[in-house]
Amino acid sequence: MSWWTIDETHDPARKSWVESANGHSDFPVQNLPYGVFAPAGEAPRIGVAIGDQILDLAACAERGLLPPNVADVCLDDTLNRLLALPIKPRGELRRTISDLLTRTSFRGSLSDAIYPAAECTLHLPARIGDYTDFYVGIHHANNIGRQFRPDNPLLPNYKYVPIGYHGRASSVRPSGEPLVRPKGQRKPPEADTPLFGPSVRLDYELELGVWIGPGNELGDPIAISEAAEHIGGFCLLNDWSARDFQAWEYQPLGPFLAKNFHSTVSSWLVTPEALAPFRLAQPPRPEGDPAPLAYLADVDDQTHGALALTLEVWLSTAKMRDEGLDPVRLSTGPASSMYWTVQQIVTHHASNGCNLQPGDLLGTGTISAPAREGFGSLMELSEGGKRTIELPGGETRTFLEDGDEITLKASAEAPGRATIGFGECRARVLPARS
Incomplete structure (x- = not known):
């Protein structure tokens, strides 16, 4: 497996139940970039940009929705350990997140794990050593x-x-x-x-x-x-x-x-x-x-x-x-x-x-x-x-x-x-x- 493998997560027909993601110029469901965000008055945690919203990846991990071999690193407040993952588990995590955001069966259970990006503070994604x-x-x-x-x-x-x-x-x-x-x-x-x-x-x-x-x-x-x-x-x-x-x-x-x-x-x-x-x-x-x-x-x-x-x-x-x-x-x-x-x-x-x-x-x-x-x-x-x-x-x-x-x-x-x-x-x- 290599990071340039094209799979179902890149399908241009794939749509998200987060409506703002569909046709979004930066963050459609085919992107799924990682970041560190903080809702107002709360501690920073790892999230994924989806349209004009942010999916709380820590909440997904706590609910047992992520692959067991990567869930722990998604509870951090920086991306350093996530970045250290080899290509295969990184790909598994991407496919899981794509499924969470495209299958409508997750809409209800994740409604409280979605935050408007405009109401959150974005931090440096990682602790930069050099x-x-x-x-x-x-x-x-x-x-x-x-x-x-x-x-x-x-x-x-x-x-x-x-x-x-x-x-x-x-x-x-x-x-x-x-x-x-x-x-x-x-x-x-x-x-x-x-x-x-x-x-x-x-x-x-x-x-x-x-x-x-x-x-x-x-x-x-x-x-x-x-x-x-x-x-x-x-x-x-x-x-x-x-x-x-x-x-x-x-x-x-x-x-x-x-x-x-x-x-x-x-x-x-x-x-x-x-x-x-x-x-x-x-x-x-x-x-x-x-x-x-x-x-x-x-x-x-x-x-x-x-x-x-x-x-x-x-x-x-x-x-x-x-x-x-x-x-x-x-x-x-x-x-x-x-x-x-x-x-x-x-x-x-x-x-x-x-x-x-x-x-x-x-x-x-x-x-x-x-x-x-x-x-x-x-x-x-x-x-x-x-x-x-x-x-x-x-x-x-x-x-x-x-x-x-x-x-x-x-x-x-x-x-x-x-x-x-x-x-x-x-x-x-x-x-x-x-």
């Missing part, structure tokens, strides 16, 4: 590189190594929690010495987040042919960036305060099983590019390693909200615009014997499409601050201002399949603290 951000968006890497090295945007290692750096797990926050504008050092070109203060070039980054499932022991690498078995789920990730801090501090050791102040993830963990119908061939490398080294080369990964996801970025300013204007879409493009697959970054991360653990988070790095309408950051859209972006109501932007709210969205579509989505990855910028 967070690593990669740089696999080839078009983003080229666009940023050209701003600093017009004749040679990519460094020589890019096409051999999935480039990554260790971020800060403690500052990862769920969708909806605002971020405070960071302070740090920046050195404007006209200044003789650096300045300290709030960032004036605050940016978002459109990324996919990858939740690690079963881990590996310290010293034991993960083979590329087995990497998919170590992926527990996916989310949207906004790895906010202070571009002015980054330009000053990134040499010689890479990002630091420019990146570790806040990262936002969508609250629902979309399982690999839910994404099974949406696997794609990895885009071929340009002619003349080197083939991946042997430890990163796998025929199945190249044939099915990409995902048919459409990504979007939306912006709402304080003025737009005051005037009743709808958010404006800044960009849209495919998630397949990645030079390395998710399985390759998992394998590379563990290739030196690094131990990955259930609940660890990996970021793909900014995903940009080849054309401007698919650029995944303001650094690209504004060409490093040289080009203003026109907004409704007469406003313009080059980078984010206080009160701006960024929302990332993603949807998976394939012929003959029900569309599923990731929910929102949203946060609003608050002023720097004195």
